[in-house]
Amino acid sequence: MVMVYGKVGQMSSPGKSAVDTIYLDEESFQQCCELFLEHSCALNDGWSWEGLNGSGEGYMKKTVLGSGKVNVPVIDSSCKSEEDFCALGKEAQEVQQDTEGITLAAECSTVIRYEYHVLYSSSFQTPVLYFRASTLDGRPLSLDDMWANVHPNYRQRLLQGPWDTITQQEHPCLGQPFFVLHPCRTQEFMSPILKGAHSECRQFFLLVNQRTRSVQGTAAGIQPMFCRPVFLLQICSLGAQLTSCSSCQQRVQLRNAPLISNPLNLVGCIQ
Amino acid sequence: MNSKSSGESREQADDNSVAHSCAAQLHLFALSSSPSVSCGHPVCASSSQQAMADDKDVLRDVWFGRIPACFTLYQDEITEREAEPFYLLLPRVSYLTLVTDKVKKHFLKVMKPDDVEEIWFEYEGTPLKWHYPIGLLFDLYASNTALPWSITVHFKNFPQQDLLHCPSNSVIEAHFMSSIKEADALKHKGAVVNEMQKKDHKQLWMGLQNGLCCDELCLVQRGGFWTALISSLFRHSCATLFISTTSNRPFIQKLFRPVSLDGHPHTLGDLLKEVFPAAVPQNDGQKKYQVVIHGIEPMLETPIQWLSEHLSYPDNFLHISIIPAPSD
Numbered sequence: 129m130v131m132v133y134g135k136v137g138q139m140s141s142p143g144k145s146a147v148d149t150i151y152l153d154e155e156s157f158q159q160c161c162e163l164f165l166e167h168s169c170a171l172n173d174g175w176s177w178e179g180l181n182g183s184g185e186g187y188m189k190k191t192v193l194g195s196g197k198v199n200v201p202v203i204d205s206s207c208k209s210e211e212d213f214c215a216l217g218k219e220a221q222e223v224q225q226d227t228e229g230i231t232l233a234a235e236c237s238t239v240i241r242y243e244y245h246v247l248y249s250s251s252f253q254t255p256v257l258y259f260r261a262s263t264l265d266g267r268p269l270s271l272d273d274m275w276a277n278v279h280p281n282y283r284q285r286l287l288q289g290p291w292d293t294i295t296q297q298e299h300p301c302l303g304q305p306f307f308v309l310h311p312c313r314t315q316e317f318m319s320p321i322l323k324g325a326h327s328e329c330r331q332f333f334l335l336v337n338q339r340t341r342s343v344q345g346t347a348a349g350i351q352p353m354f355c356r357p358v359f360l361l362q363i364c365s366l367g368a369q370l371t372s373c374s375s376c377q378q379r380v381q382l383r384n385a386p387l388i389s390n391p392l393n394l395v396g397c398i399q
Numbered sequence: 400m401n402s403k404s405s406g407e408s409r410e411q412a413d414d415n416s417v418a419h420s421c422a423a424q425l426h427l428f429a430l431s432s433s434p435s436v437s438c439g440h441p442v443c444a445s446s447s448q449q450a451m452a453d454d455k456d457v458l459r460d461v462w463f464g465r466i467p468a469c470f471t472l473y474q475d476e477i478t479e480r481e482a483e484p485f486y487l488l489l490p491r492v493s494y495l496t497l498v499t500d501k502v503k504k505h506f507l508k509v510m511k512p513d514d515v516e517e518i519w520f521e522y523e524g525t526p527l528k529w530h531y532p533i534g535l536l537f538d539l540y541a542s543n544t545a546l547p548w549s550i551t552v553h554f555k556n557f558p559q560q561d562l563l564h565c566p567s568n569s570v571i572e573a574h575f576m577s578s579i580k581e582a583d584a585l586k587h588k589g590a591v592v593n594e595m596q597k598k599d600h601k602q603l604w605m606g607l608q609n610g611l612c613c614d615e616l617c618l619v620q621r622g623g624f625w626t627a628l629i630s631s632l633f634r635h636s637c638a639t640l641f642i643s644t645t646s647n648r649p650f651i652q653k654l655f656r657p658v659s660l661d662g663h664p665h666t667l668g669d670l671l672k673e674v675f676p677a678a679v680p681q682n683d684g685q686k687k688y689q690v691v692i693h694g695i696e697p698m699l700e701t702p703i704q705w706l707s708e709h710l711s712y713p714d715n716f717l718h719i720s721i722i723p724a725p726s727d
Binding site: 180250251252253266267268295296297298300301302303304305 | 528530559560561562563564573577581582584585648649650652653
């Protein structure tokens with residue numbers, strides 16, 4: 129589901145650089161979320177609003193169950209193959225792990241719960257995507273596990289594209305570890321869409337939800353793996369701006385204006 | 400319509416020149432550089448010259464503040480022989496996993512490599528978030544308890560639901576830099592960080608690791624970036640309030656203007672009234688909460704600007720702890 133919202137904002141005053149005057153305030157974020165949720169509801173896409181304390185504040189969230197593979201440590205005494213291991217009941221598996229022996233990692237097929245949250249960052253005045261995955265008994269998936277569950281074709285493309293840095297952060301409302309995705313090169317991602325943008329100054333709220341096929345490749349099981357991040361693009365007819373991404377320290381020249389991006393250096397990156 | 404009005408106010412805030420308000424009367428419990436966290440002598444700033452000298456002392460004391468800690472190995476960890484506790488002075492402005500290499504080495508001496516997984520720390524049952532500055536953790540969980548601060552060390556059963564993983568120092572560096580960027584975005588719309596290159600980030604990080612204080616960073620940091628990052632002309636204050644009694648949220652982070660639209664400096668009391676009014680004692684006196692920054696309880700009349708300039712952590716945030724007042 130791809131939703132693009134336009135909202136007429138203010139024209140920035142001449143002589144001032146565009147990035148100084150453009151922002152997405154929290155109220156606009158909440159309004160956009162309302163619209164988004166209406167669409168989601170109509171499509172039965174599963175997004176909902178999680179409010180905080182009865183104030184207007186909150187975030188959008190979506191939980192999805194899918195099947196995938198998880199690395200499980202295996203004590204290689206009696207379990208010769210992953211099927212053997214997975215065939216054991218959960219308690220037996222734990223006993224296996226407690227006993228002395230050589231530890232191997234085996235891939236185990238299991239149900240995975242994916243959670244996606246879209247929050248508003250008042251610091252950067254832009255939406256941010258938080259996500260995590262866990263097995264049904266609450267064990268969080270590592271980043272490696274998550275990547276392993278993305279089809280190799282998509283994985284390669286995602287790793288090349290703007291989505292190549294993910295860091296673990298504390299969820300501002302829940303206080304729990306989540307992964308946060310941030311694009312390095314927004315221009316590459318956004319410019320095809322925005323080339324046709326109106327020359328007026330607009331604020332766009334873009335949310336792209338990509339659905340990939342399941343790892344097993346069955347057409348019946350369409351599973352969302354990674355959401356493209358939600359971010360705000362401030363579009364202005366003032367021309368190109370320089371912006372740099374924290375993670376790759378590159379200076380990204382946004383040619384093919386009109387395209388300005390708000391600071392997208394949301395998090396550092398793991399070296 | 401709403402966006403229009405906030406656009407106007409933003410315009411005004413940019414035009415306001417933000418003046419130092421060092422002449423304000425402040426009573427602080429000065430941090431000494433000896434192991435105790437707070438000794439009790441009040442510092443009263445009357446003339447502005449005296450105030451400037453005291454302000455510099457405050458900055459130094461904040462950056463060099465230390466907390467004595469006693470690290471004990473968790474009783475259920477498997478050891479080859481008895482593990483002695485390890486004592487260490489922890490810098491308030493740094494991060495647990497950055498300064499505890501010695502602790503780790505000490506306990507690894509009595510353990511088999513097989514029994515060692517990722518290290519994590521706990522205080523009275525609460526896993527300690529390494530990505531919070533040490534001083535903040537202490538103020539939040541242990542400020543009214545006897546020193547040394549008793550921390551339990553674990554090498555197993557990492558609490559994945561509560562703590563971020565910290566596999567290497569570069570993860571700590573990434574978090575630190577991410578805070579700096581966030582603070583810069585709030586204060587200067589990201590203008591300073593945008594001018595910095597990767598080597599400037601590295602230099603800042605090395606400065607923190609080597610225990611440089613704020614003044615030294617001003618001198619050492621190439622290109623004057625540190626000075627620009629902490630500069631007093633900012634449009635918003637970066638204050639994060641950590642309220643230990645609220646289980647709803649781990650912290651509240653608010654954009655807060657240092658000066659009101661009609662030019663009055665906002666105070667700590669103003670910030671609290673907006674974000675956590677229960678922390679402002681009512682006229683009938685009973686104080687329910689303590690508002691602590693770097694082990695100090697500043698007066699509520701203290702201007703936010705001053706607090707931001709003198710009591711910010713190296714990540715350029717003002718981290719404020721709100722804890723229940725001890726009952727007598």
